[in-house]
Amino acid sequence: MTEPTIPPLRTSARYRPGALEYLALGLIVLVIGQRWLVDLFDIPALQTGATVFVAIMIQATPFLLLGVVLSGAIAAFVPASFWRRVLPKNNALAVPVAGAAGALIPGCECASVPVANGLMARGVTPAAALAFLLSAPAINPIVMVSTFVAFPGEPELVLARFVASLLTAVVMGWLWLRFGKGEWLRIGPRTHLIGSSSFHTFRLTATHDFLHAGGYLVIGAFAAAAINVLVPPAVMNTVAENPFLAIGAMAALAILLSICSEADAFIVASFTEFSSTAKLTFMVIGPMVDLKLISLQAGTFGRAFAVRFAPTTVVIGIAASLIVGWVLLT
Amino acid sequence: MRRDVQAIILLLLGGAVLRVTWSDAYLNYVREGMRPFLFISAGLLLAFGAMAMVDAIRQLRTPAKVVAVDGLENDDAHDHDDHDHDHGAWSAWLLLLPALAIFLIAPPALGAYSVARETTNAIPPAEAQAPPLPPGDPVEVTLSDFVGRAVWDSGLTLQDRQVRMTGFVTPNPAGGWWLARLSIACCAADAIGTRIQVQGAPILPANTWVTVTGAWTPGGGTMSADAIPILVSSSVDVVPEPRNPYE
Numbered sequence: 216m217t218e219p220t221i222p223p224l225r226t227s228a229r230y231r232p233g234a235l236e237y238l239a240l241g242l243i244v245l246v247i248g249q250r251w252l253v254d255l256f257d258i259p260a261l262q263t264g265a266t267v268f269v270a271i272m273i274q275a276t277p278f279l280l281l282g283v284v285l286s287g288a289i290a291a292f293v294p295a296s297f298w299r300r301v302l303p304k305n306n307a308l309a310v311p312v313a314g315a316a317g318a319l320i321p322g323c324e325c326a327s328v329p330v331a332n333g334l335m336a337r338g339v340t341p342a343a344a345l346a347f348l349l350s351a352p353a354i355n356p357i358v359m360v361s362t363f364v365a366f367p368g369e370p371e372l373v374l375a376r377f378v379a380s381l382l383t384a385v386v387m388g389w390l391w392l393r394f395g396k397g398e399w400l401r402i403g404p405r406t407h408l409i410g411s412s413s414f415h416t417f418r419l420t421a422t423h424d425f426l427h428a429g430g431y432l433v434i435g436a437f438a439a440a441a442i443n444v445l446v447p448p449a450v451m452n453t454v455a456e457n458p459f460l461a462i463g464a465m466a467a468l469a470i471l472l473s474i475c476s477e478a479d480a481f482i483v484a485s486f487t488e489f490s491s492t493a494k495l496t497f498m499v500i501g502p503m504v505d506l507k508l509i510s511l512q513a514g515t516f517g518r519a520f521a522v523r524f525a526p527t528t529v530v531i532g533i534a535a536s537l538i539v540g541w542v543l544l545t
Numbered sequence: 546m547r548r549d550v551q552a553i554i555l556l557l558l559g560g561a562v563l564r565v566t567w568s569d570a571y572l573n574y575v576r577e578g579m580r581p582f583l584f585i586s587a588g589l590l591l592a593f594g595a596m597a598m599v600d601a602i603r604q605l606r607t608p609a610k611v612v613a614v615d616g617l618e619n620d621d622a623h624d625h626d627d628h629d630h631d632h633g634a635w636s637a638w639l640l641l642l643p644a645l646a647i648f649l650i651a652p653p654a655l656g657a658y659s660v661a662r663e664t665t666n667a668i669p670p671a672e673a674q675a676p677p678l679p680p681g682d683p684v685e686v687t688l689s690d691f692v693g694r695a696v697w698d699s700g701l702t703l704q705d706r707q708v709r710m711t712g713f714v715t716p717n718p719a720g721g722w723w724l725a726r727l728s729i730a731c732c733a734a735d736a737i738g739t740r741i742q743v744q745g746a747p748i749l750p751a752n753t754w755v756t757v758t759g760a761w762t763p764g765g766g767t768m769s770a771d772a773i774p775i776l777v778s779s780s781v782d783v784v785p786e787p788r789n790p791y792e
Contacts, residue, residue, distance in 0.1 A: 234550045249649050256650050259658035266652040270574035270733035272643040276562060277582040280589055422593045426551060430636025433643065443734060449664050474735055481730030484668070514636055
């Protein structure tokens with residue numbers, strides 16, 4: 216009990232003289248300057264960017280909350296022994312089991328980051344938690360149904376999406392098992408989030424995770440809004456005409472647009488110029504790697520993790536899409 | 546980050562979500578089906594914020610316990626000191642941005658600017674042959690239904706029919722204006738625009754909402770995603786923005 220008392224004193228000394236006062240002052244200045252702010256946002260491009268930014272935040276907030284409530288519940292109400300019971304002891308086997316479990320839980324990518332973090336903090340092997348992190352937003356029932364609706368008459372695309380996404384998630388889990396290093400991953404034993412009761416623990420964990428991940432979601436939403444305004448749609452259409460560029464372009468687009476996995480099928484269905492395999496690549500990469508996810512992962516697991524994990528996932532995801540696309544879509 | 550500041554951020558964000566959901570402004574950003582989830586989210590944020598505020602007040606009242614209670618939330622002070630230290634603290638501040646954007650700017654629904662940037666207009670519909678239009682003279686249709694029929698059905702189902710559509714004015718750089726409407730699959734980030742060239746109508750400023758009655762006429766092109774069909778208008782009425790600006 217002696218150790219933890221030192222850092223709070225240090226932070227207290229630094230923050231006491233004003234976080235709250237600065238916040239109050241800032242809010243007063245903003246409220247007074249509101250007219251000027253509104254005028255500033257009268258420029259159509261800025262206004263469009265602001266709308267897209269708020270839209271992504273409004274759309275993602277319920278899903279992020281669902282994720283932090285789940286992760287809080289995992290921390291507070293599910294004993295660590297539960298995971299040892301349900302997951303195979305053999306880690307190489309636990310990876311596909313966890314990956315397939317992603318098909319059962321309806322959530323989106325914003326929710327799965329705190330959940331995976333919570334699983335790791337509860338002693339689930341990181342490889343299995345990462346397989347779940349990648350597969351849950353990509354192959355859950357809601358996503359499968361929306362893909363089916365977005366591509367009427369092309370059920371093979373739904374199957375291809377399921378297979379390619381699960382394949383990517385499991386391969387990534389195994390790669391982590393073989394080459395991953397624990398030091399890249401920052402999962403603090405969350406002793407500081409243990410409260411006076413189960414409910415208190417739940418509340419502290421959920422609040423902490425929301426504030427932490429939410430800020431990174433803001434960065435991602437901001438970047439996606441900026442790209443939405445800055446990149447002319449005409450540029451995309453030119454790229455689509457080149458079949459070699461198209462697959463890379465679709466992967467890049469999935470990363471830059473940062474669309475929720477529940478909605479991405481509807482978007483990609485509108486890119487009529489692209490081949491089925493290029494569309495599949497978009498739907499495999501999108502739920503696993505995009506601007507808001509990279510930002511969320513960097514915030515949750517640390518930068519060292521994100522710079523390795525995201526590019527590897529892109530490579531494996533493209534490879535899986537090409538293979539599955541070649542087998543199922545031609 | 547201090548507990549009271551945490552509480553204020555949560556309360557502001559919860560208040561912002563509640564405000565857009567209550568006032569129907571959420572329809573400028575997301576689909577109608579999100580409403581119950583947004584209410585639940587606002588409730589959760591306000592509850593978490595209120596409980597954090599109670600913690601903060603209790604902390605003030607019992608100064609002896611300050612250190613112990615404070616230790617609960619100084620997450621970065623503990624084990625991952627060496628990596629990105631203040632990270633949790635500063636990233637949470639960013640959550641003020643969406644709350645302030647909602648309270649101070651209240652960004653409107655996407656409009657003419659977004660439509661004018663798009664190059665494609667007509668996504669091939671699911672069915673090759675659209676069913677006949679429902680009865681009615683004029684018959685109310687959505688813009689995407691009209692464009693789908695005009696472009697991918699060679700206008701067969703639109704012949705000799707008067708249609709009525711509601712959308713906003715988007716100036717056509719080549720002259721005249723398009724009647725336009727955006728549709729969203731999930732949120733405004735994925736909005737896709739639909740345009741129809743209106744003939745025989747007075748020039749109106751961009752983003753004016755109008756209800757146009759008229760008849761389809763060939764000449765806008767068919768069987769191409771770039772085709773913009775033409776409507777010869779018989780009446781154009783300026784109307785208020787509909788409750789849901791997207792279709």
